[in-house]
Amino acid sequence: MFLSRHLRLLxxxxxxxxxxxxxxxxxxxxxxxxxxxxxxxxxxxxxxIERTPTDILQALAGTVGRDHTAPHYKFHDDPxxxxxxxxxxxxxxxxxxxxxxxxxxxxxxxxxxxxxxEAQPAVxxxxxxxxxxxxxxxxxxxxxxxxxxxxxxxAVLVYNLLEQKGSPISADLKQSLLELVCFHNNQEPLPEExxxxxxxxxxxxxxxxxxxxxxxxxxxxxxxxEIEPKTPQAYASLIRGMAKYLQCERAYALLQxxxxxxxxxxxxxxxxxxxxxxxxxDTAEQRWQLCTELLQEMSQQKLRPNLGTLNAxxxxxxxxxxxxxxxxxxxxxxxxxxxxxxxxxxxTYYYLLIIFCRERGPVSHVIVDILNDIAGKEFQIExxxxxxxxxxxxxxxRNHLNDKSLAKKVDELLHTGKNYDLVGDSFKESxxxxxxxxxxxxTESIEDFMLTYDLLVPNIYIPEPGxxxxxxxxxxxxxxxEHVPRIWxxxxxxxxxxxxxxxxxxxxxxxxxxxxxxxxxxxxxxEQCAKVALDMYERVEEAMKRLxxxxxxxxxxxNILTLLVRGGNFExxxxxxxxxxxxxxxxxxxxxxxxxxxxxEASVQEKSPSQALAALQYAVENNMESSALAKLIxxxxxxxxxxxxxxxxxxxxxFLDK
Amino acid sequence: MSTGLTRVWERLPLxxxxxxxxxxxxxxxxxxxxxxxxxxxxxxxxxKQQFQRRREVRxxxxxxxxxxxxxxxxDWTAAWPAPRSFxxxxxxxxxRQGFTERGAAAPSKFANAELMKIPNFLHLTPPxxxxxxxxxxxxxxxxxxxxxxxxxxxxxxxxxxxxxDYLQSLPTIRNLEARRVTISLKLSDLKFDAHARDxxxxxxxxxxxxxxxxxxxxxxxxxxxxxxxxxAMYLLTACYHESFVTEPWEASKSEADMEVYLFExxxxxxxxxxxxxxxxxxxxxxxxxxxxxxxxxxxxxxEGENEYNLAKYKEExxxxxxx
Numbered sequence: 001m002f003l004s005r006h007l008r009l010l011x012x013x014x015x016x017x018x019x020x021x022x023x024x025x026x027x028x029x030x031x032x033x034x035x036x037x038x039x040x041x042x043x044x045x046x047x048x049i050e051r052t053p054t055d056i057l058q059a060l061a062g063t064v065g066r067d068h069t070a071p072h073y074k075f076h077d078d079p080x081x082x083x084x085x086x087x088x089x090x091x092x093x094x095x096x097x098x099x100x101x102x103x104x105x106x107x108x109x110x111x112x113x114x115x116x117x118e119a120q121p122a123v124x125x126x127x128x129x130x131x132x133x134x135x136x137x138x139x140x141x142x143x144x145x146x147x148x149x150x151x152x153x154x155a156v157l158v159y160n161l162l163e164q165k166g167s168p169i170s171a172d173l174k175q176s177l178l179e180l181v182c183f184h185n186n187q188e189p190l191p192e193e194x195x196x197x198x199x200x201x202x203x204x205x206x207x208x209x210x211x212x213x214x215x216x217x218x219x220x221x222x223x224x225x226e227i228e229p230k231t232p233q234a235y236a237s238l239i240r241g242m243a244k245y246l247q248c249e250r251a252y253a254l255l256q257x258x259x260x261x262x263x264x265x266x267x268x269x270x271x272x273x274x275x276x277x278x279x280x281x282d283t284a285e286q287r288w289q290l291c292t293e294l295l296q297e298m299s300q301q302k303l304r305p306n307l308g309t310l311n312a313x314x315x316x317x318x319x320x321x322x323x324x325x326x327x328x329x330x331x332x333x334x335x336x337x338x339x340x341x342x343x344x345x346x347x348t349y350y351y352l353l354i355i356f357c358r359e360r361g362p363v364s365h366v367i368v369d370i371l372n373d374i375a376g377k378e379f380q381i382e383x384x385x386x387x388x389x390x391x392x393x394x395x396x397x398r399n400h401l402n403d404k405s406l407a408k409k410v411d412e413l414l415h416t417g418k419n420y421d422l423v424g425d426s427f428k429e430s431x432x433x434x435x436x437x438x439x440x441x442x443t444e445s446i447e448d449f450m451l452t453y454d455l456l457v458p459n460i461y462i463p464e465p466g467x468x469x470x471x472x473x474x475x476x477x478x479x480x481x482e483h484v485p486r487i488w489x490x491x492x493x494x495x496x497x498x499x500x501x502x503x504x505x506x507x508x509x510x511x512x513x514x515x516x517x518x519x520x521x522x523x524x525x526x527e528q529c530a531k532v533a534l535d536m537y538e539r540v541e542e543a544m545k546r547l548x549x550x551x552x553x554x555x556x557x558x559n560i561l562t563l564l565v566r567g568g569n570f571e572x573x574x575x576x577x578x579x580x581x582x583x584x585x586x587x588x589x590x591x592x593x594x595x596x597x598x599x600x601e602a603s604v605q606e607k608s609p610s611q612a613l614a615a616l617q618y619a620v621e622n623n624m625e626s627s628a629l630a631k632l633i634x635x636x637x638x639x640x641x642x643x644x645x646x647x648x649x650x651x652x653x654x655f656l657d658k
Numbered sequence: 659m660s661t662g663l664t665r666v667w668e669r670l671p672l673x674x675x676x677x678x679x680x681x682x683x684x685x686x687x688x689x690x691x692x693x694x695x696x697x698x699x700x701x702x703x704x705x706k707q708q709f710q711r712r713r714e715v716r717x718x719x720x721x722x723x724x725x726x727x728x729x730x731x732x733d734w735t736a737a738w739p740a741p742r743s744f745x746x747x748x749x750x751x752x753x754r755q756g757f758t759e760r761g762a763a764a765p766s767k768f769a770n771a772e773l774m775k776i777p778n779f780l781h782l783t784p785p786x787x788x789x790x791x792x793x794x795x796x797x798x799x800x801x802x803x804x805x806x807x808x809x810x811x812x813x814x815x816x817x818x819x820x821x822x823d824y825l826q827s828l829p830t831i832r833n834l835e836a837r838r839v840t841i842s843l844k845l846s847d848l849k850f851d852a853h854a855r856d857x858x859x860x861x862x863x864x865x866x867x868x869x870x871x872x873x874x875x876x877x878x879x880x881x882x883x884x885x886x887x888x889x890a891m892y893l894l895t896a897c898y899h900e901s902f903v904t905e906p907w908e909a910s911k912s913e914a915d916m917e918v919y920l921f922e923x924x925x926x927x928x929x930x931x932x933x934x935x936x937x938x939x940x941x942x943x944x945x946x947x948x949x950x951x952x953x954x955x956x957x958x959x960x961e962g963e964n965e966y967n968l969a970k971y972k973e974e975x976x977x978x979x980x981x
Contacts, residue, residue, distance in 0.1 A: 001826040009815030019848075019898055043804030043814065049797050056794055063789040065736035069724040070748070079721050079747050120830035454727070493719055 068455045074196070084493045086430070086462050090200050097196040125193075132157050140173060147176050152184050156219060175233050178223045182241025186219050200426050214247035232258075236269040243272035248279040259297065267303045270294055274312035284320035288329055291316050307345055310337045311383050314351035323361045330355050346422060347385035349374070353392050357400040367396050371409050378417030387424035390414050394435040404443040407436055433461035441471050446478040450486075457490065465499050472505045481513040482521060485528045488535070497539050498550045507533070507559035514566070530567020533560040537576060554580070558591020565602040573599060574611050581618050590622045600629050604636035609643050612636070613650070620650050627651065723747035735786040742781070744773045749780065816847040819890075821883055839886040841894065842874040848898060856917075858901035919959040921952040933979070951978050 071082045075092055083089040107114050111128035119126065129151075132138065138158045146155040159177060162169055190197060220241055227234045235258045242251035255273050258265055274294055281287045291313060298305060313333050320326035330352065337344075349370050356364040370393075379386070390410065397407040414420060414432075423429050433456060441449050453471070457463060463471065468491060475483055488506060496502055510532065515525035537560050543550050557580050564573035577599060580591060596615050603612040612633045619626040630651040633639075639647065728737065728750045737748065746767040754764040756772040767773055805811040820840040824833035845866065850858060859866055866873050875893050877886040913923070921927055930947040938944065951974045958967045975981075 001824060003822050003824045005820060005822045008819040008821070009811065010817035010819060011815050012813075019895055041804045041810060043802050043810075045802045046799040049799055051797055056797060059793040059796070060790055063735065063786075063793045064739040065733050067733070067736040069727045069732075070737060077745060077748055079723055082721060082724075084719075084721055118829040120832050123829075493721055 068459060071459045082459075084458055084462070085495055086464075089462070090426070093196040094200065097194055100193075130154075132161075134161070136161070138162060139167070140169060143169070143177070144173060147173070147180050150180060150184070150189070152180060152186065153188050155180060156186065171227070171231075174223060174227060175231070175237070178220060178227070178234060179237045181218075181220045181223065182237045183244075185213060185241065185245045186215055198425070212246040212248070214242055214245035216247070230261075230263070232263050232265055235263055236265055239265070239269050240272045243276050246276065246279065248276045251276065252280055264301060265303075267298065267306055268308055270298050270303065271306075271308040271312045274309065275315055277316045278319035284322040284325050287316055287320065288325065305337065305340060305342065307342055307348070307382055310342050310344065311347050311351060311385060314348060314355065315385075318351050318355045323358060326355050345382040345386050346379055346389035347383035350385055350389040350392050353389075353396050357396045359399075363400065365401070367393060367401070367406060371406065371413065375409060375413060376416060377413075379419055379422060381422060387422050387428065390423055391428040391431045391435075394432045394439075398435040398439040402439065402443070404439060407439050411436060430461060430464075434464065434467055437461065437463060438467055438470050441467075441474040446474060446480040446483065449474065450483060458493065462494055465496050465502060468494075468496055468502055469505065472502065472509065476505065476509050476512075479513050481509055481515060481529075482525060484509055485532055488532045492535070492539075497536070498543055500550055500553075503536060503540070503550070504553075504556060506536070507556060507563070511559045511562050526563075526566045527568065529563045530569050530572075533563035533567070534569065534572055536560065552583075552587050554587050554589030554591050557587065558595035561591060562595045562598050565598050570602055570606045570608075573602065574608070577611070577615065577618075581614060584618075584622070590624065593619075593625055596624070596629060597632070600632050601636075604632065607637075609633070609637045609639060613643060613646055616647070616650055725750035734783060735781075735789060738780045739786075740781055741777075744776075744778050744780075746770065746773075812844075817841055817843045819887065821887075837881060837883050837886055838876065838878045839883060839890050840874060840876045841887075841890045842872050843894075845871050845873055850901070853904065854901040858897060861897045861901060919956055921956050926955055927952070930978070948974075948978060950974055 070077055074096065075082060075089075081092070083092045107126075107128055111131075114126070114128050117123075117127065130142075132142075132154050138161050140162070143155060143158045143162065146158055155177060159169070190201070220238060224230075224234055224238045235254065239251050239254050239258075242248075242254065252273060255265070255269070274291060277287050277290050277294070281290050295305070295309075295313070298309075310333070314330065317326050317330050317333070320329075334352075352366055352370065356366040381387070390413075393410045394407060397403055397410060414423065423432065437453070437456065440452055444452075449471075468487075471487065475481070475487065484506060491497055491502065491506070510529045515522040515529070537557075540550055540552060540556075544552075557576060561573055561576050561580070564570075564576060580587065596619055600612050600615050603609070603615070612629075616626060616629050616633060619629055630647065633647065637643070724747055744767075746769075749767070751767075753767045753773060754770075755767075755776075756765040756770060758765060765772070805814065818841065820842075822836060822838065824836055826833065845855075845858075848858075862873055865875060873894075875890045877890040877893070880886045880889055916923075927947065930951065931944065934945045934947060935942075954967070954970045954974045958971050961967060
């Protein structure tokens with residue numbers, strides 16, 4: 001328990017007022033006599049600086065930066081519980097949330113146990129929710145409350161009960177029920193408190209471009225039919241509902257009907273129709289024509305366009321197949337809205353990016369102008385598409401312009417103020433970082449790149465195998481073999497060790513860049529590389545037992561052999577060679593000749609002729625160049641009779657005679 | 659093996675590179691001595707142990723503690739922003755605590771319950787406090803001009819009101835103690851005549867502290883703080899006003915009820931006047947004893963006889979009688 005003690009000082013004036021309030025003659029002595037003699041120094045109390053209840057907390061929270069070694073705060077900060085792959089991140093977060101769901105389920109299931117209310121003031125969410133059945137007593141006020149809580153299912157149930165009883169429902173209430181049903185399409189929405197589910201859900205549900213989901217002839221239309229005479233609000237809510245759930249034809253028909261009946265609609269209703277213009281017309285010209293018609297109609301009705309209108313028009317333009325028309329009409333629209341005083345949001349810039357930076361279109365530098373315009377600004381969410389900006393901007397930086405400095409500017413903007421809230425969901429965040437890292441590893445020096453890599457991986461972003469391949473390529477180009485052990489340990493943690501292409505490139509980098517023992521930075525490298533190789537060997541062997549897809553190739557084993565030899569681990573090297581030798585028929589391909597050569601050299605140093613002869617035998621059996629090996633063996637050892645005999649049978653008498 | 663290997667990169671010669679390229683140096687880990695001693699199982703019933711081959715569960719590799727990746731110049735306030743029990747994998751300090759056999763080093767920070775038990779102040783490092791003070795400075799208004807010294811503000815603000823807020827981890831945000839209000843003021847700030855002062859002190863009783871000359875009212879009989887505050891102010895006002903009222907029965911105060919000796923209403927005054935006016939005739943102006951004498955008699959009787967008082971009395975008597 002914390003306590004804070006407040007000391008308040010009452011000024012003399014107020015105490016004198018209190019003591020002198022009854023007006024008795026003697027009390028004036030207290031107030032007036034003392035004051036004049038000593039009232040020498042006037043003082044002034046500065047005004048209180050106004051603050052909201054959470055201002056101080058927010059100021060304190062503002063001092064806390066991001067710790068890049070720590071996981072997101074929704075996870076436990078413990079090595080065993082820090083998620084180390086994208087799947088684990090999702091699993092951990094969702095299991096936490098499912099715990100919350102289980103608690104909620106128990107609360108509803110055993111409602112009799114949760115009727116007490118200990119909290120003061122009472123926490124409504126802790127109490128079990130009301131249950132409405134066919135027999136419950138309901139009236140208008142309960143319907144009103146349910147609509148305020150946006151409980152669609154219960155509201156509909158209560159509405160039906162009221163209908164059955166024949167009790168009257170006011171027009172206002174009916175209108176708000178219509179709005180609720182239209183907004184949610186008569187489906188229970190995902191509860192707001194499940195933030196993790198919201199964060200991960202977009203991965204598999206991309207219904208942006210899917211067909212109509214509007215329920216025809218359902219409650220919404222019934223409610224609408226009941227409202228007589230038709231009010232503008234009723235029209236507006238039905239049109240917006242239909243447009244939202246892509247019942248495009250009927251929404252447009254309703255709009256026209258309202259126009260014929262001279263019903264004044266509002267801006268947002270027009271916006272919703274402009275958004276679905278691409279479903280109503282097929283060609284770009286027709287779409288643009290309809291769009292301008294709608295805008296003209298708005299101006300005839302004296303409706304002031306807003307940000308929604310701007311974004312809807314740009315969305316319509318972004319669906320044009322005709323690049324030139326799209327470009328010109330976007331350039332036409334922008335100044336006009338600027339004149340109207342509509343400030344663009346991030347969503348607007350998102351649409352501009354997808355209009356101008358097309359895969360097949362010419363290269364456009366519109367993003368440079370956008371960034372110059374908005375650098376250092378702090379944004380708030382104003383439009384649903386605002387969260388698409390950052391992922392798209394980074395995509396443009398990488399795939400359209402391939403410009404490192406622009407990408408850094410975008411990243412800076414993302415980390416300005418509270419802009420990170422607009423990164424969207426987990427999918428968009430990972431798209432953003434995928435593009436960012438891929439761009440950096442192509443364009444930056446490997447040292448600078450690794451600094452960024454250290455900051456982002458693994459707590460903010462975990463590279464997918466494709467990006468890992470890009471990173472390995474960058475390392476290969478820069479001959480930066482000293483980073484390989486680090487990358488390999490990350491690959492182990494991220495579970496990338498079953499990708500053959502990744503394994504091959506790791507091995508290739510380590511074999512091709514023979515570490516220079518004279519540089520102090522590289523002295524330990526051969527040993528480390530040998531460790532990596534050995535670990536890889538054991539992992540693949542284990543994976544083969546578990547019937548995974550990955551398997552050894554001769555090339556791969558040859559590289560492992562080389563690395564083990566270079567690392568001075570001859571014992572393991574001969575074990576690996578024994579494996580190669582024994583499973584000749586199962587392993588596709590053969591190790592490189594240089595690998596065998598180095599192995600034989602090592603066995604000469606280790607004075608183990610039988611291993612060397614085994615290698616020679618393998619080379620002979622697999623039709624590889626063997627004379628060099630034989631020469632090496634012959635010169636390196638003083639062979640005894642049996643070994644000599646074997647050598648002769650392998651390469652023939654003629655060799656020794658030379 | 660996997661953990662062994664995932665640590666491989668830690669031993670990368672990063673430091674050497676750092677010297678060349680200015681990379682941040684990572685903090686060094688104290689080498690951990692792990693002794694793999696298994697617990698012996700106490701087998702009470704000598705049942706044949708059934709060896710069941712358990713299926714080995716494949717576990718994801720555990721990452722090394724993240725302290726290894728912390729740079730020596732990292733922002734510690736970001737790593738440990740709020741109070742939290744100790745966690746070895748997040749604190750890059752080679753801490754040891756606990757008791758072992760003689761001569762052995764104290765247990766290291768890993769799996770050390772001793773370190774988790776004690777409260778730590780890792781979130782209250784001097785830089786953290788500095789940052790937080792800097793952050794909330796903008797909510798503070800400057801100290802009022804003209805009230806620089808304690809004497810000054812005490813003159814302008816004579817009454818102190820003390821209340822307490824409580825913050826607790828309970829379902830309720832209320833705390834009964836929060837209703838308590840304490841107001842205090844110096845008695846010298848109120849204007850009294852002798853009777854009123856006497857009566858006021860009798861009314862407030864032991865709420866008056868003689869040593870500090872303060873009157874303190876503590877009120878807690880109402881359920882709300884506001885009510886208690888109003889009640890305290892009411893008490894102060896009522897006591898003050900009441901002390902000026904002279905009730906009719908106060909006149910019947912006899913000498914036995916007096917709490918101090920007063921020269922004016924006592925026998926010694928009559929006696930002194932008698933002596934001074936020994937030879938005076940009727941109608942002459944009566945000579946009254948000088949105030950210095952009155953004062954020293956009062957002092958003698960109120961404070962008791964001591965050398966100083968007696969000597970003073972002797973002197974005054976001599977002076978009065980011109981001996």
